Amino acid sequence: MEAARPLIVLVSVAIYFIACMAMGLWAYRKTRSTEDFFMAGRDLGVLVTAFALFSSILSGFGFVGGPGLVYLMGMSSMWMVVCAGIGGVISFALIAKRIRLFAELRHCISLPDVVAARYESDSVRASVAVVILIGVIGYLATQILAMAIVLQDILRSAGVWTEISLGMSVAISCSVLLFYTVTGGILASVYTDLIQGGVMVVASVLVFVTVLTTFDGGLTEISQIIMADDAEAMGPWGTLGIMGCLSWFFMFGVGAVGQPHVITKSMMMRRIRDIKHIVPLTFLAYVASALLWLGIGLAMRALVVSGAHPALLSPDAAAPQFLQNYTHPLLAGVVFAGLLAAIMSTADGFLNIGTAALVHDIPTAVLGRTIANRLWWARIATVAIAVAASVFALYTGDLVALLGAFGWGTFAAALVPVVAIGLNWKRASALAANTAVIASLLINVGSQITGLTPPLGIDVGALALAVSLVLFVGISLAGPEPRIKPDVAIIMNA
Amino acid sequence: MRTPWFLFASASVLLLIMGASFFVSPSDRPASQPHAVYTSLESTDVGSQATIWLGYSMGLAILAVMAALVWMGVAKMGKLGALGRWLGAGFVCLGLIFTALVTSYARYGAGDQNSFFGGLPAPTAWMLYGLWLFPMLMILVCSLHFERWYFSEEDERSIEALMRSKRVRKD
Numbered sequence: 001m002e003a004a005r006p007l008i009v010l011v012s013v014a015i016y017f018i019a020c021m022a023m024g025l026w027a028y029r030k031t032r033s034t035e036d037f038f039m040a041g042r043d044l045g046v047l048v049t050a051f052a053l054f055s056s057i058l059s060g061f062g063f064v065g066g067p068g069l070v071y072l073m074g075m076s077s078m079w080m081v082v083c084a085g086i087g088g089v090i091s092f093a094l095i096a097k098r099i100r101l102f103a104e105l106r107h108c109i110s111l112p113d114v115v116a117a118r119y120e121s122d123s124v125r126a127s128v129a130v131v132i133l134i135g136v137i138g139y140l141a142t143q144i145l146a147m148a149i150v151l152q153d154i155l156r157s158a159g160v161w162t163e164i165s166l167g168m169s170v171a172i173s174c175s176v177l178l179f180y181t182v183t184g185g186i187l188a189s190v191y192t193d194l195i196q197g198g199v200m201v202v203a204s205v206l207v208f209v210t211v212l213t214t215f216d217g218g219l220t221e222i223s224q225i226i227m228a229d230d231a232e233a234m235g236p237w238g239t240l241g242i243m244g245c246l247s248w249f250f251m252f253g254v255g256a257v258g259q260p261h262v263i264t265k266s267m268m269m270r271r272i273r274d275i276k277h278i279v280p281l282t283f284l285a286y287v288a289s290a291l292l293w294l295g296i297g298l299a300m301r302a303l304v305v306s307g308a309h310p311a312l313l314s315p316d317a318a319a320p321q322f323l324q325n326y327t328h329p330l331l332a333g334v335v336f337a338g339l340l341a342a343i344m345s346t347a348d349g350f351l352n353i354g355t356a357a358l359v360h361d362i363p364t365a366v367l368g369r370t371i372a373n374r375l376w377w378a379r380i381a382t383v384a385i386a387v388a389a390s391v392f393a394l395y396t397g398d399l400v401a402l403l404g405a406f407g408w409g410t411f412a413a414a415l416v417p418v419v420a421i422g423l424n425w426k427r428a429s430a431l432a433a434n435t436a437v438i439a440s441l442l443i444n445v446g447s448q449i450t451g452l453t454p455p456l457g458i459d460v461g462a463l464a465l466a467v468s469l470v471l472f473v474g475i476s477l478a479g480p481e482p483r484i485k486p487d488v489a490i491i492m493n494a
Numbered sequence: 495m496r497t498p499w500f501l502f503a504s505a506s507v508l509l510l511i512m513g514a515s516f517f518v519s520p521s522d523r524p525a526s527q528p529h530a531v532y533t534s535l536e537s538t539d540v541g542s543q544a545t546i547w548l549g550y551s552m553g554l555a556i557l558a559v560m561a562a563l564v565w566m567g568v569a570k571m572g573k574l575g576a577l578g579r580w581l582g583a584g585f586v587c588l589g590l591i592f593t594a595l596v597t598s599y600a601r602y603g604a605g606d607q608n609s610f611f612g613g614l615p616a617p618t619a620w621m622l623y624g625l626w627l628f629p630m631l632m633i634l635v636c637s638l639h640f641e642r643w644y645f646s647e648e649d650e651r652s653i654e655a656l657m658r659s660k661r662v663r664k665d
Contacts, residue, residue, distance in 0.1 A: 071534075071535070072534065072535060072536050073526065073536050074536075075618055075621070078621070078622065079621075081626070082621060082622065082625050082626040084626070085625070085626055085627065085628065085629030085630055085632075085633070086560055086588070086625075086629045088629060088633050089560075089564060089581065089584070089629050089632045089633055089636070090560060090563055090564055090567070092567075092633060092636045092644075093563070093564040093565075093566075093567030093568045093581070093636075094563060094564070094566065094567035095567075097644070097645055098567075101653065104653075104657065105656070105657070105660075218613060219612070219613025219614065220610055220613040222613070223610065223613060223614055223615060223618075227607060227615065229537070230529075230537040230538070231602070231607055232524075232537070232538045232542075233536075233537065233538075234614075234615055234618060235542075235599060235602055235603075235615065235617055235618060236595060236599055236617045236618050236620070236621040237524070237542045237549075237599075239524075239526035239536040239537060239538040240524070240526060241523070241524030241526075241538075241542045241545065241549075242524070242542040242545055242546060242548075242549030242550075242552075243515055243542075243545060243548065243549050243552060246549060246552050246553050246556060247512075249553075249556060250508075250556045250559070253556075253560065254559065254560060254563065272645055272650070272653075273640065273641070273645065273650075275640070275644075275645075276636070276637040276638075276640035276644075277637070279633055279636070279637070280630070280633050280634065280637055283629075283630060283633060284630075287626070287627075294622075301535065304532055304534075304535065305532070305535070311531075311532040311533070311534055311535075312534045313534065314534055315534055315535075317534075420563070420567075421501075421563070421566060424566045424567050424569075425498060425566055427498065454512060454515060454516070455515050455516055455518065455523065456515045456518060456523055456524070456545060457524075458512055458515055462512070463509075463512055466505055466508050466509045466512060467509065469501070469505040469559070470502065470505045470506050470509055473498055473501055473502040473505065474502055476498070477498060477499070477502060487656055487660065490652060490653070490656050491653070491656075493570065493571060494645065494649040494652065494653055
């Protein structure tokens with residue numbers, strides 16, 4: 001069976017691709033309006049919403065970059081994971097109910113729709129739509145690149161297509177992604193998220209069990225081996241240090257309620273009272289999946305420093321090396337399918353919100369009305385955005401990394417105040433909202449361009465988030481209380 | 495309503511603490527460096543002991559910002575209500591867990607590295623089993639008392655009435 005490992009991986013991925021395309025065809029027959037295309041008819045059940053939420057948060061980074069960071073820095077990157085619980089509480093309190101109520105009240109089909117309803121301002125709608133579109137292109141480009149690299153590696157390892165170029169790999173993987181997102185819109189995305197999320201949870205738990213059995217003494221032995229080499233790596237701050245770790249804790253914990261591809265999913269649930277099941281389920285699924293992040297990273301560091309495994313060429317090789325050398329071939333197949341699933345589930349969410357920004361939000365803000373034949377244009381725009389992001393991924397080199405890095409921190413700093421606080425606080429003003437968005441863009445883009453970063457490993461996104469929070473709340477408190485329409489006030493009082 | 499002021503104050507303090515990091519002496523900064531043997535690994539010789547109290551203040555400020563955000567979400571008509579008080583108590587517990595983590599790390603840095611819990615050294619165990627999993631209890635409180643404290647039948651009725659009136663006006 002060991003000899004057939006590459007073929008098993010390839011077959012697992014092929015089955016997964018076919019399942020995604022079948023889901024697209026099924027969803028195509030159910031998608032009749034733009035509300036279906038962007039909001040799944042606001043009729044998603046508990047399980048689908050929970051898995052759509054969690055699989056949108058956990059991108060390919062969680063399956064490759066995360067274990068790589070634990071291998072590289074020890075426990076530092078676990079602060080991106082540890083914050084998930086508190087992030088769940090914040091999401092429960094600030095976003096889940098309110099955003100769903102706004103979506104129902106004003107028939108919103110996108111996040112900029114929601115903020116326009118809240119602030120009665122097309123300038124806020126436009127600024128949020130532009131931030132989303134810029135972030136989407138960058139984020140999507142990194143996901144497409146990761147998807148293509150993984151597929152290229154799988155096809156080469158299986159000996160099926162050893163000379164495949166990166167461009168061809170982008171074309172194949174994007175075709176599958178586009179097939180189900182163009183035909184079935186968000187409905188196909190969220191139901192494939194259900195499959196993708198299920199694969200991720202099962203694969204992660206099984207991999208963690210494998211990690212524990214790799215060493216006779218289990219997790220304790222792994223810890224002791226790492227500590228004998230460098231005690232700080234196994235301490236809570238790893239090699240990054242306390243301030244850097246806490247800045248991640250802040251940016252990822254609070255920033256989760258500012259990620260448009262994630263919070264938009266909360267607008268699609270069938271009933272408000274489903275929140276009480278959705279949030280705990282999302283958290284549990286995330287915890288289970290994060291076990292892979294933790295387990296593989298620690299195991300590979302312990303294996304390398306104990307001399308049981310040769311040193312890796314790069315930290316990102318930690319997950320592939322562990323899967324190829326220490327797991328059962330069938331499990332490796334499931335995890336590689338899970339890896340593609342993680343990447344695609346994030347990518348389809350971005351495609352959806354980017355399309356909404358392009359065909360709905362920006363025309364509405366600029367022209368003051370929606371365009372005709374939106375469903376048709378939405379399908380065209382989905383293809384256009386994917387093609388633009390692919391070209392971007394293939395031909396702009398470092399700019400992709402720049403815009404990819406720009407993603408989470410910018411969304412967090414721009415949208416946490418404007419969306420998460422603004423939907424709950426009547427005093428929040430449109431001026432404060434636009435200021436927060438501009439400050440976020442200036443700090444994050446400025447840092448990327450100049451290379452200036454705060455000391456002690458503090459993430460610039462965390463600094464931007466703190467600045468935009470202070471500006472947003474400060475400007476709102478200093479200004480007069482804006483007038484709120486009575487129906488919006490009822491929603492905000494609920 | 496005092497919560498926005500609390501949010502403003504705690505976020506400002508957090509920003510000041512981040513600003514203070516610019517004044518930390520370079521010799522006190524935890525510096526990761528390539529591992530002596532394996533180039534794909536990082537190690538550190540300074541660690542976070544010199545900046546531990548600045549970090550502790552930052553952690554508490556972050557928890558205060560998070561608590562303020564949660565209170566803004568659960569408050570109704572300017573009042574925190576029972577859910578706000580329960581979640582506030584949860585954040586106090588998180589503050590205590592974080593304090594235990596930091597003091598445990600101070601001992602860890604001083605050489606006490608034999609305390610393990612659940613396969614992890616003590617401070618790391620506080621982080622993973624405490625800070626990561628404790629909020630599940632807070633989520634459960636929200637879920638179990640959903641109709642009573644978060645979205646009551648009265649809320650549901652007022653929303654339904656609002657939607658009905660909008661439909662009637664549209665017709």
